[in-house]
Amino acid sequence: MxxxxxxxxxxxxFGLLVAALSVxxxxxxxGDEEGASTQIEGLGSTIEEIxxxxxxxxxxxxxxxxxYADKSWADQFTQETGCKVNTKDGAGSDDMVDLMATGAxxxxxxxxxxxxxxxxxxxxxxxxxxxxxxxxDVFPGLKDQPxxxxxxxxxxxxxxxxxNFMVFRNDIVPAGTDSWAPIWDGSYPNKLSxxxxxxxxxxxxxxxKATQPDLNITNPYELDDTQFQAAVDLLxxxxxxxxxxxxxxxxxxxxxTFKSGxxxxxxxxxxxxxxxxxxxPPLKVTAIKPKEGTTGWSDTWxxxxxxxxxxxxxxxxxxxxxxxANAKVAEYFGEAPSNEKACALTADANHCATYHADDExxxxxxxxxxxxxxxxxxxxxxxxxxxxxxxxxxxxxxx
Amino acid sequence: MxxxxxxxxxxxxxxxxxxxxxxxxxxxxxxxxxLAGPLGWLVVxxxxxxxxxxxxxxxxxxPFTSEVVHNWTLDNFKRIFEEPVxxxxxxxxxxxxxxxxIADAVLAFPVAYYMARVAxxxxxxILVVAVLTPLWASYxxxxxVWRTMLxxxxxxxxxxxxxxxxxxxxxxxxxxLSFTYLWLPFMILPIYAGLERIPHSLLxxxxxxxxxxLRTFLRVTLPLVFPAVVAGSIFTFSLTLGDYILxxxxxxxxxxxxxxxxxxxxxxxxxxxFAMVPIAVMTLYLFVAKRLGAFExx
Numbered sequence: 298m299x300x301x302x303x304x305x306x307x308x309x310x311f312g313l314l315v316a317a318l319s320v321x322x323x324x325x326x327x328g329d330e331e332g333a334s335t336q337i338e339g340l341g342s343t344i345e346e347i348x349x350x351x352x353x354x355x356x357x358x359x360x361x362x363x364x365y366a367d368k369s370w371a372d373q374f375t376q377e378t379g380c381k382v383n384t385k386d387g388a389g390s391d392d393m394v395d396l397m398a399t400g401a402x403x404x405x406x407x408x409x410x411x412x413x414x415x416x417x418x419x420x421x422x423x424x425x426x427x428x429x430x431x432x433x434d435v436f437p438g439l440k441d442q443p444x445x446x447x448x449x450x451x452x453x454x455x456x457x458x459x460x461n462f463m464v465f466r467n468d469i470v471p472a473g474t475d476s477w478a479p480i481w482d483g484s485y486p487n488k489l490s491x492x493x494x495x496x497x498x499x500x501x502x503x504x505x506k507a508t509q510p511d512l513n514i515t516n517p518y519e520l521d522d523t524q525f526q527a528a529v530d531l532l533x534x535x536x537x538x539x540x541x542x543x544x545x546x547x548x549x550x551x552x553x554t555f556k557s558g559x560x561x562x563x564x565x566x567x568x569x570x571x572x573x574x575x576x577x578p579p580l581k582v583t584a585i586k587p588k589e590g591t592t593g594w595s596d597t598w599x600x601x602x603x604x605x606x607x608x609x610x611x612x613x614x615x616x617x618x619x620x621x622a623n624a625k626v627a628e629y630f631g632e633a634p635s636n637e638k639a640c641a642l643t644a645d646a647n648h649c650a651t652y653h654a655d656d657e658x659x660x661x662x663x664x665x666x667x668x669x670x671x672x673x674x675x676x677x678x679x680x681x682x683x684x685x686x687x688x689x690x691x692x693x694x695x696x
Numbered sequence: 697m698x699x700x701x702x703x704x705x706x707x708x709x710x711x712x713x714x715x716x717x718x719x720x721x722x723x724x725x726x727x728x729x730x731l732a733g734p735l736g737w738l739v740v741x742x743x744x745x746x747x748x749x750x751x752x753x754x755x756x757x758x759p760f761t762s763e764v765v766h767n768w769t770l771d772n773f774k775r776i777f778e779e780p781v782x783x784x785x786x787x788x789x790x791x792x793x794x795x796x797x798i799a800d801a802v803l804a805f806p807v808a809y810y811m812a813r814v815a816x817x818x819x820x821x822i823l824v825v826a827v828l829t830p831l832w833a834s835y836x837x838x839x840x841v842w843r844t845m846l847x848x849x850x851x852x853x854x855x856x857x858x859x860x861x862x863x864x865x866x867x868x869x870x871x872x873l874s875f876t877y878l879w880l881p882f883m884i885l886p887i888y889a890g891l892e893r894i895p896h897s898l899l900x901x902x903x904x905x906x907x908x909x910l911r912t913f914l915r916v917t918l919p920l921v922f923p924a925v926v927a928g929s930i931f932t933f934s935l936t937l938g939d940y941i942l943x944x945x946x947x948x949x950x951x952x953x954x955x956x957x958x959x960x961x962x963x964x965x966x967x968x969x970f971a972m973v974p975i976a977v978m979t980l981y982l983f984v985a986k987r988l989g990a991f992e993x994x
Contacts, residue, residue: 394761413760414761670760689779
């Protein structure tokens with residue numbers, strides 16, 4: 298009797314195992330649809346139609362960089378359109394690309410290192426700019442850029458842009474420092490605060506571009522073997538001097554480590570510079586764009602190609618680049634707004650001047666985050682290091 | 697004496713009665729029905745997801761979009777074995793788990809021994825509560841407390857300062873201290889339970905045969921409680937092996953968990969392949985632990 302029961306149990310387990318594996322295997326096949334179209338199912342064809350449809354949808358779900366949909370402007374959007382705004386902070390570009398693949402989100406505020414990947418995967422749809430009238434007021438320098446436009450087709454509305462600054466404590470680093478050298482030459486062992494992302498390889502390349510002209514680096518995201526190796530070597534040399542890494546989730550930690558003196562110099566977003574200034578008493582730090590140039594970001598609102606609430610998402614894309622909302626978000630985060638007319642509406646009248654919103658020359662040596670590809674984009678051909686190589690190298694650099 | 701009211705048996709021929717008769721006669725179906733729920737959970741949800749993990753580790757990615765491509769390949773495993781960084785990280789994590797386990801065993805033994813053998817029942821209860829209380833506090837709170845304590849201006853450096861010493865907050869030493877603190881209760885409780893279970897008569901017998909306390913401890917207590925120590929070590933070892941939050945907060949070095957966490961978004965197959973490493977280590981560990989009789993002490 299006992300033996301029989303054991304045999305029954307064994308067969309039951311076996312049966313379930315087979316059933317489970319076939320379910321799993323079924324889930325693995327198929328599901329690889331490709332292609333994107335301008336039209337999204339359920340999207341109205343005129344602004345009036347979209348507004349009417351949006352009332353029925355009643356909500357939109359966004360993947361955002363923390364702080365991009367704060368209540369102080371999102372609530373007004375809900376009042377105007379009837380669309381409730383639900384958000385999820387992305388930990389970084391990889392996380393955002395991941396989240397969009399789940400299909401649960403209507404749109405995303407993607408940086409340049411996520412946009413092209415989203416487009417290539419067909420997760421985002423091209424934009425019909427007739428339905429986002431505020432796009433007309435966007436700075437020309439942000440339109441038709443390689444990170445938001447493919448083959449002349451625009452895939453999103455520009456949100457705003459900013460540089461990655463070098464920040465240092467005034468009591469440690471000499472005043473008048475105007476170069477990235479302090480983070481690369483080992484003069485502050487164990488005291489560096491560094492952005493934890495494979496994108497930071499580009500920061501090394503920016504420094505090498507200026508200091509080792511024989512490497513012929515033209516674009517810090519288009520690195521061939523020799524250039525890439527030089528950047529990785531420089532990063533490995535820097536590694537022991539790093540006091541603490543920070544990223545899209547732990548950025549507030551940077552303020553703490555600067556306050557305690559665990560780190561005294563490093564890379565930062567203007568956002569943390571604002572946070573440091575808001576400390577009581579304010580931290581005595583200086584943030585600069587060093588003479589070698591720097592990396593930066595230009596963010597784009599994109600719509601999911603199978604969005605469940607496309608009408609609300611279109612209204613949001615138009616709203617977030619409206620002069621009022623764009624002014625608010627730019628000041629809140631510490632970035633240059635994308636809408637020219639926003640400059641007249643910022644609480645600090647000088648905001649646009651401070652952040653060089655319309656000073657194209659100032660942005661010339663700022664290299665926006667972008668996804669490295671095998672195709673170098675010049676006559677070198679397909680010899681450049683890919684995103685995957687960057688990713689692997691970053692793991693190696695951290696050791 | 698009052699009679700206990702008995703439930704009316706369902707009338708003959710009712711559906712419930714017929715079902716129970718049916719199940720009584722067909723014990724295979726009865727057994728199958730009983731086991732379907734828990735076995736379904738174990739096999740479909742638990743083993744199924746592990747199988748999916750193994751499957752994912754054999755896939756490839758598109759280099760640009762990092763989308764998973766369903767091409768069978770062993771490259772992910774090759775990469776993990778060939779690139780020194782993965783070996784370094786795995787080795788670092790396993791050594792950390794070993795050091796934490798040793799430290800916890802050394803710290804937990806006297807505490808458990810005192811609780812089981814020396815303390816009065818009242819003190820023992822207080823101590824059990826004291827050991828359990830930290831488990832009620834959020835993991836994150838404890839992690840951040842340690843981060844603050846280990847900071848440049850934290851209490852540990854303040855204590856060390858008079859001796860001219862300084863602890864680097866981000867060092868592996870700080871991480872080791874934090875892990876040791878976090879998992880200590882998981883070691884104390886099994887050892888305490890193991891010591892409690894040793895019958896007094898054995899110790900008396902040892903004394904009767906002329907064994908002094910040290911000899912009794914070494915020849916009787918220790919061998920009997922050893923499986924309990926191994927049982928506790930399963931917790932401390934596996935918890936350290938899999939943790940990724942504390943390393944992010946306290947150390948700057950990479951551990952298995954942190955590498956999987958960062959690779960997950962950009963290269964799922966490599967992350968899945970690397971996840972096989974702790975699974976393999978733990979399988980081996982559990983195999984040895986079973987041989988040492990740890991499962992009987994759980």
